[in-house]
Amino acid sequence: MSFIADKQMLDDLSLLGKFNPGSVFSLFNQVKTRGAEKLLDAMFLHPLSDVEAINNRSAVFRYFNQHPVSFPFDEKQLERMESYMDEGGDGSYIMALWELSRKKVASVLVKDDTYDLTLTGIESSISVLKACEKLLKQLEQEGRDNDQPWVKWSEIVRTITTDDRLKDFSKPARSLMDNVRLHHMLTGVFRSQLKTLLELIYETDLYLAVAGVAKAKGFSYAQALPKDRNILEAKGLRHPGLDKGVANSLSFNAGTNVLFLTGANMAGKSTLMKSTGILIYLAHMGFPVAATEVKFSILDGIYSSVNVPDDLNKGYSHFYAEVLRVKKVAEEVATDKSLFVIFDELFKGTNVKDAYDATLAVTEAFTDFTNCFFIISTHIFEVGHALNNGGSQIAFEFLPTIMNNNVPQYTYQLQKGITTDRQGMIIIENEGILDML
Template identity: 35%
Template sequence: MSFQIDDQTKKDLDIFGTYKSGKSVFDLFDLTTCKGGQDKLYKFLSEPMTDLEKIKERKDAVLFFRNHVTSRLNIDKDSLDYAVYYLKDRNSSVRRASKVWSAERSIMNKLNPSQSYHVVENGVNSLVNILKTLYAFSSNLSKEVEDSNFPLLLKKDNDKVLEIFTIEEFQNALKVKSLKPYDVDVYDSIFRYYQSRNIQFLINLIYEYDALQAIANAADKYNLAYPEVLPRSANCLDAEGLFHPFVENAVANNVSFGGDSNLLFITGPNMAGKSTFLKALGVSAYLAHAGFPVPAKRMKISLISGLCTTINISDDIQSGYSHFYAEVLRVKYVAAQLKENNNLLVIFDELFRGTNVKDAYDGTLAIVSAFARIKSSFFVISTHIIEAAESLSANENISFRSFEIREVDGHPTYTYKLKEGISTDRLGMYIIRKERVVEMINEVLTTNPEDINIENNK
């Protein structure tokens, strides 16, 4: 079963697109050195997994490069780019070469330099150097790393590399010191025809190593942790020091729920940190299932089959949908997904914010109560409607958290820290007064006397 995720969720979490933040999760990890490595990284991140063994294999491979910095593969980018360009170019390739033909071609090139000859000559030389580097890397790995410490995924690929280099043509390539014209044509036919499948495997493996090393580098750069993904039966979501990687000097929070309490209900006033926290949690769950490190000090999560968020939903003018109707359709969509797959992480930020308070209260109460009964999935829902949280407080399936507000010198201060319980803070009117909104409107009357006359004539 593939990991279930839709475009709305990817957009909410900024996985690939650079939306309001100007950043994407992909950008954070894109420390690759070549285009092929970048493409491989994109593929890794775009396909979260539901197979515990495969998740562990990728995580262990990244961890290996994290812990064996000296064992990392260093391929010259320019040589690799040229070799790939040469392999794709078929305008001047030969299947069989002879010494006489090669000598004549070399002489003709000196008399009348040819771009196609230059591509082959430099491409073969670049590829020979790459093969030498890759063989040295793989040989060192097999000597330095015990089988017990060698991730299965890397060991399997490394064994295949060493097996390829037992082939006579590859052994001879390792001994090359300088290539004569005939040698260039011989290796050209080997690389682009007779051993093209093995050559392509080695190039793809270099891309994969580049992507894995980039992930490991990003983990160090952003202080990310390697999560533990547990079997579905563990039914837990436990994170310590969770933070959003886009936020500078982010305040970290702890969150833990599962078992009988499968729904986390979060309250707090606007700007207290609810949306940022929900995004951090969603990003971490996504990354964990892609086999990537996560923005936290520590994280355990039981295997889920999909992720669905509603954080930045908007109205649909073309379809004639209001914001509220778009929200209702989104809840309906989630219900349909749960019917097909009841092992999801569902995140809603400010449920039913697009309607009046009464309908929002009633709708929140009904939807949250229904979600809480589905114990095979996790739900995280935020609201600033305190009354809804208070009405749900007797439900044992729901855990309540709120974002703390402290008063300093008579003014509220955001701590961005998650705490137990339900928030009773209401800061809407405080913010309106602080920004002098009403006063500014009233000042219109003093600066526009005609408005006063109109008012007096009524």
């Protein structure tokens, strides 16, 4: 079963978007090749749902973090080699001879450029193989060649570059027959291995880039656990886009599956909730996360309700859109899925009395689904007092506000309990809005 991640959640957490500089994708998109960028995009679109697969991918990133190497490949040469490989051949020497001879004649008679393009493909492939040899020597010198991430790549490089039929492939001047032989070897004999080699080079580019981001940002690697462990423990959690973000710790399990979060406007509730959702999503990708230590049981997906839009075409008000979102989550939770759910300011589109009653009822109902974890934030702190009956199913935490000469300041540091902070009017007065009116 694929990991559940709908458009609402992806937008709420700003996970995707190559052209969105604030997206999590853009944060990790430091690759050097288009092939690696396509692979990165595929990973972001398809988080993993298997413990072993997640931990294996995470281990590869950790390896490249601990053993960084330079990426000695030229993107243009890789692209030309890929196009050359895609053109391919039937594997026959006779056909290679006929093809290049025909192209050579056409280049002389009608100035056709296909022969030159073939030579460019050959030269690019040779340059890539030389870069592979350079990287392989670096690995051999450092004694890292037998480490898991490099094994398949190094085997293909050795198979091709040590073949006697290619021993003089790098000589500067080649005849037509030399080119025929090379064309036959590259697009016929070794075509399958070379295409695999390209894929592994793109993977290497991605692993090096992501590991480099993790090292520069001080990210760590989460440990995936079986679903039946039913835990999430995150220490030193922060938003990956904030270099100086304040770190917090969160813990969920079957005994405490709901976090009831209070705090004034601008105290950091939304950022904390988004940070948690992003961490869970990246952890299921096997990617490094913005935390110091994370252990998590694999989940079936994430749902969020942070910026629920109204729908003018369907005639939905903001409140009704919120209701439909809660209904969708309720339907999914009731199917025995293991989900992480984020509700930022439940039912903020309606009056305070209805918001109070609905938030209280929904939060109480969610405590029964102990295989799911919930973060619910609200300004209506009275709901928290009504829920706080001494049980352990709901954890009550808040983000405090410190008043300094009637100016609110925020620590962004979680504290246990329920806050009654309300600084909305103070902020309005400090901005001089009432004086303007």
